[in-house]
Amino acid sequence: MAKQTRTVLNRAALKPHHLFLFIIVFLWLSPFAQAKDILPKPPEYVGSETCTSCHAEAAEDWKGSHHALAWTTPSDETVVGLFDGRSFSHQGTTSWFSKEDGRFLIDTSDVKGGQRQYEVVGVAGIEPLQQYIVETEPGRLQSFDVVWDVEQNRWFHLYPDQELTADDGLHWSGPYKNWNARCAECHATGFEKNYDPKTEMYQSRQVEIGVGCEACHGPAQAHVEWAETGVPVDVTKWAGANDIGLLINLPSDDSAEAELRGYLAGTQQRLSRLSHTETQIQQCAGCHSRREPFEGGNPLPGTPFHDAYRLSNLREGLYQPDGQIEDEVYVYGSFLQSKMYANGVTCSNCHNPHTAEVKLEGNALCGQCHSPAGNPDFPTLALKDYDDPSHTFHVEGSKGAECKSCHMIERTYMGVDGRRDHSFRIPRPDLSLQTQAPNACNDCHDDKTYGWVADAVASWYPNSTKRGPHFSQILAKGRNDLRGQGEALVGLAEYDALPAIVRATALDMLVPLTTPALAARLEPLLSSPEPLIRVAAISIQRGAPETERSARLVGLLGDPVKAVRIAAARGFLGMRIAYMPDKMNQDLNIAMGEWQASLAAKADFPEAQLVLAGIGLTTRRMDVALNAFGEAVEMDPQLTQAWVMMIRIHDALGDRQAALETVQNALEKNPDDVQLNLMRADIGG
Structure with a gap:
């Protein structure tokens, strides 16, 4: 990789990979890290095939599911896109898709240095679209932005309105589309990223590609031992294991014991008690959330969510002001807002975790609880008929009469993939007038104003108590x-x-x-x-x-x-x-x-380099700050705020030549940036 931006840095400065090595040495030499070696270790992974011999029904449900097919090797059975020589053009670049000697090939001009051919080394997903993974450098996997539309049988670009050059950080070959860092953890079982910041190379590995049994139930070595011998597991032998050898209990019977053991699989081996509801929800949330990871791969199943990730809150750009989904936020942040979450509903109340499908179709799914019969597991429910025009005010069987149309708005991501909001909110078109947040009514009645639908809802429910103040x-x-x-x-x-x-x-x-x-x-x-x-x-x-x-x-x-x-x-x-x-x-x-350690695990994230640079500024280590900002712009040259800070630091240190070289390098990547052009004028370049 080019090191152009580093030529303006202090040659004696501490390199970021040296900082990370210091971190590793610090952790290794600490009393805590030494003590970790004498603790019992978690069980090893054994692979999904080992599980199927005893759990045949669950395995049959899982086989062919979106979890099982989250990541597969390319073959005639797994690739659904047409690699028959056809091409796809976008923003002046063209890609050809072909097959040769059983290999699936992508020839593309959308790459640095002109035309290049890549072999597809991985397949992501099955429907409604399928992505293809290529290896751009040894060990470095990238997800290609031209993907296959399964429903319409066509190639299309995920971001048709973006005009990105090959040196843009958001380009398919850039850090934000890197499979090792951004995707693989939730498409694999027992994944370890293994990024070396010194060589800037990956040696990633996983127990198996795809979301297998142990991705949710945990490494099963001790459980297999229990199954084969019938002898309760010695819990002192395996860190975090219960008496049947599992790190996490996910019973399918919702009437199971109210409290289950969940173990922190991190450094301090603390015991954390989580309810059945929280254990299951947090296990799913590890992948079904917008979050910052603390580790360089999969945390052990059973690790509480907040011991492995920092959840993104309802930030502008991610969520609408009322908490509705805007960007792709993957369910958990929405669900935490819901009354369902507050009242103990779990993912498996609605979803079969093995098929990854909903348990019932249409309004019958909601009718498990929201009906005249109710559900004894949720005794506070109002017993009434919701699946009726007296509630929906729409013709029975129409789209407007579907529970999900009003209470789970749908937004399309990745071009064709509709995802539903899981905050299960009551439509509030009256709030749209104040906040400009969309509402379910106008999703269908897009030819009407917010005021028109607000008046309609008010006429249906004139005495509603649901239209009060809202956050x-x-x-x-x-x-x-x-x-x-x-x-x-x-x-x-x-x-x-x-x-x-x-x-x-x-x-x-x-x-x-x-x-x-x-x-x-x-x-x-x-x-x-x-x-x-x-x-x-x-x-x-x-x-x-x-x-x-x-x-x-x-x-x-x-x-x-x-x-x-x-x-x-x-x-x-x-x-x-x-x-x-x-x-x-x-x-x-x-x-x-x-x-x-969490920053070291994200050494390949431009965002983490910005944090390291901020640490350097706070501690007045300008060498650290310069190097981290330099790493950030090498990964993502469009991070203009990092360029600006480098220029200011050089100028403050009295190195006008370095400041000038830096602003010139920045403008090569961002020629139209107003602030950078003003800074060049101020410096005299």
Whole structure:
């Protein structure tokens, strides 16, 4: 890979891969890391084929499912696209798809250096589209942007409106389309990314491609031992295993024991008790969520979600102001907003986890609970007939009479893939008038105004109690006038009847407004039972005086949830602390180590390099900051904010020549950027 941007950096600076090596050495030499070697190890993976001999019915359901076919090797049985010599052109580039000696080939001009041929080495998915994976360098897998439309039997481009050159970070060959880093974890079982920042190469491996049995149920070595001998498993032999040798219990019977054991499979081997509902939901959420991973591959099944990931809140660009899906957010963040989640509904109440299909078709699925008969597992349900024109106000059997049309809006991603919102919201066209968030009614009646459908709904339900104040009214205003909505956002954060993800979003929005008074007022949220809220509340403490901030955050360094510990470690960055008691100092070192390890696991993410650069700025290590910004723009040359910071650092250090070279390099990649052109004029280039 080209190292052009690095020529303007301090030659004596600490390289990012040196920083990561330091992190690894730190972790290895710490007392905690040494102790880990004497602990029992988790069971090994045995592969799905081993499971099928005993679990034939589940295996038959799983075979051919979207989980089983999430990633397959190319063959006549798995490839559905037509590799018959046909071509596809897009934005001045052309790709040809052919087959030769049993190999599936893509010849494309959409690549650096002119025409190049790639062999398809992996197949992703089965319907409604199928993607193809190629190896651009040894070990580096990329998902090609021209994909096969299974329903219309055609090649199409995933991003038809984007005109990207081959050196753009968003190009199919760039870091954001890298299969090893961005996709493989949720398309494989027992995946390890194994990225080496020194060589910038991958040596990824997995137990099996596709989402196999052990992706959800955990490595089964100890379970097989139990099945073969009938002797209860020695739980002291296998880390985290229960008496039948599994790391996670996912019984199919919803009346199973109310509390199940879930084990933190990370560094401290803490025991975490999760309800059956949470155990199952969080296991699914590992892949069905928009989140930041802490590890370089699959966490062990049974690892609580917030020990493996940081969930994205209801940020602008991802969600509408009312929490409806906007970008592709993969279900979990939506579901956390729902009354279904609040009342103990699990994924398997609606979905067969082995077929990956819904259990019933049409309104019958919702009718399992929402009917005159109700469901004894959810005794608070109103017993009434919802599948009736008196409720739907649409002709029976029509699209408008389908529960999902009104309560699960659909948005299309990847060109042809319709995904449904899982917040199960009541349509509120009246809110659309205030927030401009879409609503289910106008999805169908797109020729009508928000006012027209709002009036229609009001006429159907004139005495409804469901049209009161809504958090979206504050979030929408806050997105346009943050300072003017400060007090209202504080009110959302403090209102404990709201879903945790909504309150955490309000806290995230308040960070730019934080002051000593606001930090003191919101201090109680540091003790919230919800990890999402504790994580977000930590950032508010940036407004507190340093002595008060450290006193408030120190207890969270030993929090039972890794996402909170990492957030607390970030909160301590740059603090000048003369003395801490041994236990607190140990907690700080461990939490810092976890944060560092999470960044090391994302060394191939431009976003992680920006975080490292920020650490360098905060700790006044300009060499670290320059190198990390340089790594970021090498991966994604369109990160203009990173170029700008490099120019400013060089200028502040008095190295005008380096600043000029940097701005010239930046403009080669971003010639129309106004700020960069102004900076060149200021520097005198």
